Amino acid sequence: MYAIYKKELKNYFINMTGYIFIAFMLAITGIFTTIINLMSSYPSFEQVLANITIVFLLIVPILTMRSIAEERHSKTDQLLYSLPVSVSQIVIAKYLAMFTVLLIPTAIISLYPLILSIFGTVYFGTAYASIFGFLLLGGALLAVGMFMSSLTESQVIAAVSSFGVIFAMYLMSTLAAIIPSSEIASLISFAVVLGIFVLIIYNLTKNATIAGITAAVGAFILAGIYFINSSVYGGLFSSVLNSLSVFDRYSTFTNGLFDLTSVVYYLSLIVLFVFCTIQSVEKRRWS
Amino acid sequence: MCRRFPLREMREEDITLIEVKNLTKRYGDNLAVKDLSFTVEKGKIYGFLGPNGAGKSTTMNIITGCLAATSGTVIINGHDIFEEPVEAKKCIGYLPELPPLYMDMTPLEYLQFVAQAKGIARDKREYGINYAMEKTQITGVQNRLIKNLSKGYRQRVGIAQAMLGDPEIIILDEPTVGLDPIQIIEIRDLIKSLAEDHTVILSSHILSEVSAVCNYVMIIAHGRLIASDTIENLSTYLVGSNVLHMTVRGDLGRIRMAINTLADHAKTIRYEENTEEKTDTYNIDIETDRSADLRELAFRTFVDENCIILKMFVEAIGLEDVFLKLTTEDDEDYREEQEEEALEQRENAFAPDALDEDDASEGPSDSDIAPDSDADKGGSGNDHDDDDYKPMFS
Numbered sequence: 001m002y003a004i005y006k007k008e009l010k011n012y013f014i015n016m017t018g019y020i021f022i023a024f025m026l027a028i029t030g031i032f033t034t035i036i037n038l039m040s041s042y043p044s045f046e047q048v049l050a051n052i053t054i055v056f057l058l059i060v061p062i063l064t065m066r067s068i069a070e071e072r073h074s075k076t077d078q079l080l081y082s083l084p085v086s087v088s089q090i091v092i093a094k095y096l097a098m099f100t101v102l103l104i105p106t107a108i109i110s111l112y113p114l115i116l117s118i119f120g121t122v123y124f125g126t127a128y129a130s131i132f133g134f135l136l137l138g139g140a141l142l143a144v145g146m147f148m149s150s151l152t153e154s155q156v157i158a159a160v161s162s163f164g165v166i167f168a169m170y171l172m173s174t175l176a177a178i179i180p181s182s183e184i185a186s187l188i189s190f191a192v193v194l195g196i197f198v199l200i201i202y203n204l205t206k207n208a209t210i211a212g213i214t215a216a217v218g219a220f221i222l223a224g225i226y227f228i229n230s231s232v233y234g235g236l237f238s239s240v241l242n243s244l245s246v247f248d249r250y251s252t253f254t255n256g257l258f259d260l261t262s263v264v265y266y267l268s269l270i271v272l273f274v275f276c277t278i279q280s281v282e283k284r285r286w287s
Numbered sequence: 288m289c290r291r292f293p294l295r296e297m298r299e300e301d302i303t304l305i306e307v308k309n310l311t312k313r314y315g316d317n318l319a320v321k322d323l324s325f326t327v328e329k330g331k332i333y334g335f336l337g338p339n340g341a342g343k344s345t346t347m348n349i350i351t352g353c354l355a356a357t358s359g360t361v362i363i364n365g366h367d368i369f370e371e372p373v374e375a376k377k378c379i380g381y382l383p384e385l386p387p388l389y390m391d392m393t394p395l396e397y398l399q400f401v402a403q404a405k406g407i408a409r410d411k412r413e414y415g416i417n418y419a420m421e422k423t424q425i426t427g428v429q430n431r432l433i434k435n436l437s438k439g440y441r442q443r444v445g446i447a448q449a450m451l452g453d454p455e456i457i458i459l460d461e462p463t464v465g466l467d468p469i470q471i472i473e474i475r476d477l478i479k480s481l482a483e484d485h486t487v488i489l490s491s492h493i494l495s496e497v498s499a500v501c502n503y504v505m506i507i508a509h510g511r512l513i514a515s516d517t518i519e520n521l522s523t524y525l526v527g528s529n530v531l532h533m534t535v536r537g538d539l540g541r542i543r544m545a546i547n548t549l550a551d552h553a554k555t556i557r558y559e560e561n562t563e564e565k566t567d568t569y570n571i572d573i574e575t576d577r578s579a580d581l582r583e584l585a586f587r588t589f590v591d592e593n594c595i596i597l598k599m600f601v602e603a604i605g606l607e608d609v610f611l612k613l614t615t616e617d618d619e620d621y622r623e624e625q626e627e628e629a630l631e632q633r634e635n636a637f638a639p640d641a642l643d644e645d646d647a648s649e650g651p652s653d654s655d656i657a658p659d660s661d662a663d664k665g666g667s668g669n670d671h672d673d674d675d676y677k678p679m680f681s
Contacts, residue, residue, distance in 0.1 A: 011391065078381075082351045082353055082376060083376065
């Protein structure tokens with residue numbers, strides 16, 4: 001596993017992706033630090049981080065797009081499968097390598113509060129909690145991007161789809177706000193989601209029976225809950241969407257709160273998507 | 288666990304290294320491998336032979352753990368590849384059809400990575416890498432980027448990778464495909480030298496390659512094993528025929544007379560006009576039993592008919608023909624079987640036993656070929672009518 005980690009990490013710096021990722025992130029952080037902290041003399045570094053999370057939209061796909069798609073494209077994945085290493089080890093090693101690349105600029109960024117403290121008072125507690133949250137947010141997005149990369153052979157598709165998913169996450173709270181909170185609207189929204197889910201299942205398994213059963217069971221549960229206690233649905237869909245808004249969770253950190261639930265949220269997101277990636281890679285071996 | 292033994296010892300022990308049982312792999316509706324069973328013993332070079340798309344690569348991918356099987360078991364040196372993949376994979380070095388190389392690395396870096404990933408102890412790594420590089424003769428290019436290497440060298444790097452960690456079994460999927468003739472010879476020699484202390488399985492759709500390198504052949508078509516034996520047995524078992532090739536000059540009517548006389552002693556006779564020579568020259572191919580020698584009789588007959596024999600030689604039907612015969616025969620069997628199966632499936636709703644019985648009788652017998660191989664279909668691949676000969680021109 002260590003060998004794969006080492007190879008992956010080295011690979012990011014043999015081709016330019018690692019450097020581009022780090023340079024881009026440092027450049028943006030530098031610009032915002034200059035504007036907010038230096039030029040406007042604003043003492044809290046967390047405001048910089050709050051403003052630059054949008055950078056992840058661009059740089060996460062750059063880092064994640066090749067992780068699994070490229071191996072599959074060049075057939076080198078066969079080597080990894082034939083090595084005495086399990087698929088989960090391979091995926092985890094790849095994830096850790098990406099996380100390490102993220103760690104490098106974050107480590108450099110964490111020097112900024114120290115530098116700023118030369119010129120005045122900096123709240124180290126909130127600044128470093130925000131940096132920690134920033135790292136977790138990035139880590140969660142990397143896991144999402146890696147999962148997208150495991151679904152396809154093409155790096156371009158991987159990059160575009162992870163950009164799309166991360167963009168949707170970025171807009172999630174805005175989307176949630178426009179959905180009416182009435183019970184029936186919520187039910188309809190869930191029904192639409194169920195429909196999409198069934199289509200995906202049908203597409204993956206090509207098995208009409210399984211898809212049909214899923215649709216029937218899902219519809220039964222949705223309708224059942226509606227008839228038993230319809231008040232459950234009030235605003236439920238928007239709150240589900242809100243729980244998916246990965247970026248909004250981060251605002252608690254930049255507002256100066258070290259929120260343990262957010263930490264758990266990000267960690268479970270990482271675990272979930274790494275697990276999904278493992279399953280997706282395993283599934284490829286079956287078909 | 289994966290210790291090597293010297294060759295002589297292996298022969299005596301005859302240890303089973305790989306045991307494949309009832310392996311089936313289904314891609315959607317397409318059956319890539321069907322109920323495949325075979326064993327691989329220590330110290331031999333095995334050749335997997337079959338036309339393209341026969342299921343060779345699929346089988347190899349399953350054995351090496353790159354692909355999961357729909358059903359069946361694969362046991363590598365006592366470890367089930369599906370239950371204990373890590374232990375089983377330690378006994379195998381695998382070179383897939385396309386060498387899995389990272390183009391941005393040098394061969395040295397690449398081998399270092401593989402050695403580490405294979406879990407070779409740090410102190411043995413350098414020796415193992417150097418040994419593999421020397422054996423595959425890539426020491427000279429070890430610091431060049433793999434993307435700048437020629438196909439032959441890339442193949443060598445792939446083989447070096449498979450050798451690392453000194454696995455007992457080395458599996459090579461079409462190792463010489465796309466190489467130039469000199470490289471092919473070099474790679475073949477390399478494979479032979481590997482076999483001195485490893486068991487090697489290689490796949491190929493080229494028969495001459497398998498017969499040049501391997502001492503045991505498994506012929507696969509449509510995902511099933513249709514023959515499995517040593518090269519010698521395979522050719523003697525199947526090849527009951529000699530072909531007498533002649534070039535004769537003379538009057539067509541008289542040649543026909545002569546052929547009629549010879550027909551009693553031959554299985555089949557074909558003749559066609561020789562376009563290279565002057566007119567009235569004909570090529571005649573007479574297929575006989577292996578024991579029969581028609582040369583003398585043919586000479587006398589043609590002389591009696593006042594024809595001149597320009598050329599005459601005897602050829603035994605080679606493995607190539609056997610291979611063609613087996614695979615094309617299987618094509619026919621396969622089609623018939625598909626129809627039968629469709630029929631059975633309809634009947635099966637009422638008689639579930641019918642299918643089982645039939646499966647038992649059609650399963651690949653563990654040594655050798657369908658007993659009903661029809662000699663009349665001929666090695667040359669041409670079908671013949673019931674007449675002993677027919678002209679090939681009109």
